Amino acid sequence: MATQSVELVDITKRFGGKLVVDSVCLEVDQGEFVVILGPSGCGKTTTLRMLAGLESPESGRISVGGKIVTDAARGVFVRPEHRDIGMVFQSYAIWPHLTVFENVAFPLRVRRMAKREIEAKVAKVLALVGLAGESQRSATALSGGQMQRVALARALVFDPALLLFDEPLSNLDLKLREHLRGELKKLQRETGLTSVYVTHDQAEAVELADRVIVMQGGKVVQVGAPEMLFRRPRSRFVAEFIATANVIDGKVEALLGEKTARIGTPCGTGLSATFEQPISIGQDVQVVVHPEDCVLSPASKNGAGYPARVIEQQYQGTSTRYLVDWNGTPFQVVALGTYSRLETGSAVHLAIDPACATIIPR
Ligand SMILES: Nc1ncnc2c1ncn2[C@@H]1O[C@H](COP(=O)(O)OP(=O)(O)OP(=O)(O)O)[C@@H](O)[C@H]1O
Numbered sequence: 628m629a630t631q632s633v634e635l636v637d638i639t640k641r642f643g644g645k646l647v648v649d650s651v652c653l654e655v656d657q658g659e660f661v662v663i664l665g666p667s668g669c670g671k672t673t674t675l676r677m678l679a680g681l682e683s684p685e686s687g688r689i690s691v692g693g694k695i696v697t698d699a700a701r702g703v704f705v706r707p708e709h710r711d712i713g714m715v716f717q718s719y720a721i722w723p724h725l726t727v728f729e730n731v732a733f734p735l736r737v738r739r740m741a742k743r744e745i746e747a748k749v750a751k752v753l754a755l756v757g758l759a760g761e762s763q764r765s766a767t768a769l770s771g772g773q774m775q776r777v778a779l780a781r782a783l784v785f786d787p788a789l790l791l792f793d794e795p796l797s798n799l800d801l802k803l804r805e806h807l808r809g810e811l812k813k814l815q816r817e818t819g820l821t822s823v824y825v826t827h828d829q830a831e832a833v834e835l836a837d838r839v840i841v842m843q844g845g846k847v848v849q850v851g852a853p854e855m856l857f858r859r860p861r862s863r864f865v866a867e868f869i870a871t872a873n874v875i876d877g878k879v880e881a882l883l884g885e886k887t888a889r890i891g892t893p894c895g896t897g898l899s900a901t902f903e904q905p906i907s908i909g910q911d912v913q914v915v916v917h918p919e920d921c922v923l924s925p926a927s928k929n930g931a932g933y934p935a936r937v938i939e940q941q942y943q944g945t946s947t948r949y950l951v952d953w954n955g956t957p958f959q960v961v962a963l964g965t966y967s968r969l970e971t972g973s974a975v976h977l978a979i980d981p982a983c984a985t986i987i988p989r
């Protein structure tokens with residue numbers, strides 16, 4: 628079966644009266660890699676399980692490839708085994724008493740495929756996940772990384788319409804996690820399989836996703852390409868969840884152009900910043916600036932930027948994290964490079980590119 632698009636419309640789920648998924652809408656294009664990102668308990672796994680047919684929503688509709696698989700209002704519910712979906716979980720969920728081959732062959736045996744065809748398909752998919760030559764090993768003899776490759780092979784082997792992942796790498800150590808993340812992305816590109824991947828790890832989301840869906844408290848709060856989450860967060864929550872950010876309170880003083888405004892802040896008037904969401908003069912807002920997007924230079928007579936003072940610095944090898952006092956407001960700046968040039972206590976200029984300062988309504 629060819630890979631398919633997915634649509635969730637207004638999906639709501641309660642557990643014991645508690646709303647855990649709240650009117651979630653989500654569209655995934657054919658061949659797209661979408662990551663659902665959010666803190667623990669925000670409803671990511673529950674959303675994924677409803678897509679797989681392992682939970683049923685109290686309201687809403689789910690379709691795969693335009694075909695409705697769940698429709699709460701009409702009582703439609705296609706069972707998980709008929710949804711043609713491959714899943715990889717955090718726990719490897721492979722059978723320890725079976726060989727690698729038999730673990731991967733399982734979904735094909737269930738589908739009553741011919742022996743020859745099974746052998747060919749399993750060999751192909753084991754090669755794809757880097758386990759060629761391991762097919763006769765016992766699954767118990769495998770490392771965590773290898774077990775996860777087996778789980779992936781088993782999810783891929785029946786050419787699913789859709790692949791779902793629930794934190795598949797979080798039981799592995801950091802090095803292996805980073806390595807497998809790269810491989811997974813490559814594999815998804817090669818197979819072109821529509822994929823929905825759940826994680827609370829923003830680094831994973833950024834590297835894997837074509838588009839990230841950020842969830843908070845059961846709701847989707849932002850959808851966008853990874854770069855847009857950094858550059859144009861729609862809320863303080865998203866800005867701070869995705870990375871360390873400076874968030875400054877302010878008031879809109881003037882609209883300077885179609886997308887830029889001047890914001891009055893406790894740090895002094897006249898911070899130019901960019902907005903995406905509509906704002907008006909006098910409105911209370913916040914400005915988000917990532918520490919890596921600012922430049923500090925030693926104060927000089929014609930230096931560009933806002934006057935500030937270094938109050939703390941933390942040398943990190945290939946970068947230095949500075950805390951500066953900007954007119955009474957603490958503000959973080961990260962400077963790349965293996966030497967730190969600015970002394971604690973020294974007067975500096977802080978330059979902020981308006982394109983890298985994002986206004987969010989309060
Ligand atoms: N079967 C269940 N019965 C009762 N409550 C549940 C059940 N499954 C999940 N919950 C609750 O629903 C909420 C959302 O859980 P979910 O597992 O979807 O979160 P998550 O975003 O995947 O979190 P994590 O990052 O910790 O995996 C949580 O408060 C959880 O305790």
Ligand SMILES: [Mg+2]
Binds near residue numbers: 671672673
């Ligand atoms: Mg979860």
